[in-house]
Amino acid sequence: MKGATTADAAELTVSDLVVDYPIGRRKHRRAVDGVSLRVPAGRAVGLVGESGSGKSTVAKAVLGMAPVSAGQVACGGTSLGDLGRSGRPQQIQVVFQDPYSSLDPTKTIGYTVQEPLRAHADSTGARLSAAEREERVRAMLAKVGLPAEAADRYPAQFSGGQRQRISIARALILEPRLVICDEAVSALDLSIQAQILNLLLELQQDLGLSLLFITHDLSVVNHIAEDLVVLFRGRVMETGPAERVYRQPQHPYTRQLVVSAPLPDLGRQRTRRERREALALPPARQAPLGESCPFAHRCPFAVDRCRTERPVLRDAPLGGQVACHRAEDLPPWTDDLTTSPEATGSTAL
């Protein structure tokens, strides 16, 4: 399993992706506007953004479930081009947010987890015997922390966290190289979310998976991702190593995101709140997309140039990339997480 992942580098490359959703006749809404990102082999990349940022649309485009107007999606060097949903290579799998809608209530867990194996057999002709399939299912269920008896039961008998484990088992049984987690832990309670995050992290490290982790929750994505891509209204605002982006945000939007996320610590949250108030954000208002920076109307640092010229993603002063005309002029940022227990430097490679 590990040999395969190191030999042929599985990675996802999205370049200049544009997705337009039709609204009414001849009109469309641009959900994703020129997004590029890379998921290197074996690495966990976080895609973070608020509702309407287009983060889930990027996932859908990769999975062939969204109308791609322009741009390229390539997996392991092969362009996915116009392949429909069903023509996708099976090395990309997905775990969705809603643990209830993700499983067919009329099928046993064993059937659901086996289904990828059957589909794979249908397309390659390499059939497994029923006993082999059951063995694979049992092994997979054990890997995600479920008892073997679970195979004979129905989704209604499982809690949200257990269902998410089942979805993960289904995604992993074909030994994919890339797993897309679309808000995979957002619907879960804190203690269950921690269990699933631990499981995903362990599986990613053990199996050498590439992970595209999509979420609105900065603390979750900072925990699991090695690289971060920050989206706002369909455009990439900032990219870079997760630690750097989280602790030294170089885009005003990322800074706003960071100071808006409340910390479960009284002192640090007080500091964070004061910093947020100090940012003196203009009131939220809708601004038309056009040749302006999409964040200009909410940005305390916006100048005329920001309203007339769209900033391109360029190398940022502290590493990574940033799409801001004024990245160099922003006030210095002091990390408010200094008391955090973590050591410096990435812990996993």
Next chain:
Amino acid sequence: MTTATESPAKKRGIVRSVLATWRGRITVGFLLLFVCCLAAPLLAPADPLHQDLRHILELPSGSHWLGTDSLGRDVLSRLLYGGRSSIVGILEGVAAHLVVAVPLGVAAGYLGGRFDRYAMRAADIVMSVPTIVILLAILTIFNRSIAAAMITLGALGASGMMRIVRGTAMTVRQELYVSAAELLGLSRTQIIFRHILPRCRGVIIVQTSLFAAIAIGIQTGLTFLGLGPPPPAATWGGMVNEAATTLTTAPWLLVPAGGVIALTVLALGILGDTVRDVTAQSHTSSGGLRVKPAKRRPEAPAPTAAPERRALLSVRDLSVSFLTPRGEAEVLTGVGFDLDAGQTLGLVGESGSGKSVTARAVLGLLEANGRVTAGSVVFDGQELTRASRKELAALRGTRIALISQEPMVALDPSFRIGAQLTEIVRSHTKMSRRDARRRVLELMELVELPDPEEMARRYPFQISGGMAQRVAIAAALAGSPDLLIADEPTTALDVTVQAEILALLRRIQRETGMAVLLVTHDWGVVADICTHVAVMYAGQVVESAPVEQVFGASVHPYTSALMAASPDSAARRTPIDAIAGTVPPPGSRLDGCRFRDRCALAAADCADKDIPLLQLTEERASRCIHTELLQVRP
């Protein structure tokens, strides 16, 4: 009523679920009798055409169980033979119905697009065709063939079932597991057979049984009019017709034929209803519970000692039960806390902890099957658990207000925001319309809605979720409440919007001094806005204290474990200290300490007896008997 719910042990198929209800058993049993008509040649005591003019219009007797008709023929035998032709006709009709409706409906619903449009237009056209005229024409062309008429009826009537199947298929198509199956590369046919059709099974059975009832009605109608097989042949409609001619001399004759028709139609209708009930239950997480409303009032509220310190809101030993088909489930057990003006109490817990139920019980807004079984809720000296509906209504909105997680739900999409707020203001005060409108603009400014004038003219669907929550807060503030109950007010919002709403709540609270009861699962929100915390687990408060003390060093292992489960608490990409297991649902809660099976500090004595909420200091309480072990934690 009998509502079979899914037993946790095994999932039953539709047939077994139907048979588990008495309605299902009776109707299925009756319809099986009806199917016995197919064996009429074996079962019938006499030849249905054999005339015996010496015994005409006889009442039931040993030799003729249901009597004889005007030509002395055995009524039971004729009923059986007539039933046989009815069944054959229904089967033909139903078969045609299914063959046309199901494939078209599933395909239209699942494939969508052009196929769907064409199929639906065709269905519209068929619906506009006058069925009865076509049937008469068919009967003429095919020489009174009931089979031809029934097949035509089945095909023409298919558009109704087709629409319903299409609707179901469209809903199922949205399910993520269908997306997952598509991503696996399953073909459309495979997806339809494996994932779409099984979910449509319920509606198909319901519609089939209803169609069968209609088909029986139409078939007997046609034969009654003499449009079916010519006279000597036994048909139910023909028998009713014959009975009608001798109605005055032999009224009994109408009973067997009329009764069997009525019962069959009724049985098919009830069967359809029963199938709908059981299938509606089996795929919803709540199990489609429908229970009779319980008494809202506690029978005899335990006399509780008056609180020494008079808080604005004082909840003591509050227990709430919900009536479920499996019996009464205690959701809250002895919940208690105090809240003073100007304070913000965070009710923190995971789903299933009872935090939302607590908030709703305070307002007397429990769902119909829930009731307060013990304890007291005293708001400003008034006991709320015994308050009448009217007294509660007077408090709600003016002295106690509520904002919820889904502000959009509280707004009527067909009215402008300004009009809705004006109505709320006027319901609390006796203001003139003009003054009320001015007050609305003030409120909208208070909640920092941009362009209040313009915003007031918008409809709810024209604003974002964050704006909607501001509108909901404006509505809550309309009556200048002393207590605001906020049930996960920012959970559905983006983090930047959440920060704005929390800042807004903090500012309003500073200005008005109102108390806030905030239900949340987010420790960050607690740290941001709360002054006090009550942590809930499995229907109990397990720890309560001022916020500094909880964050400083909690005195219950669940609190510390829940804080440690936050991804902020662990180093990047290292395992988080997750709590194993899940919050137990009501009914499977442990005796003794309810957290002990997930607790790292659990000892043998934790199981001995129910742990009371131990008052450690004046402000601090914990439901743990081993707090000394916790103190070692930094």
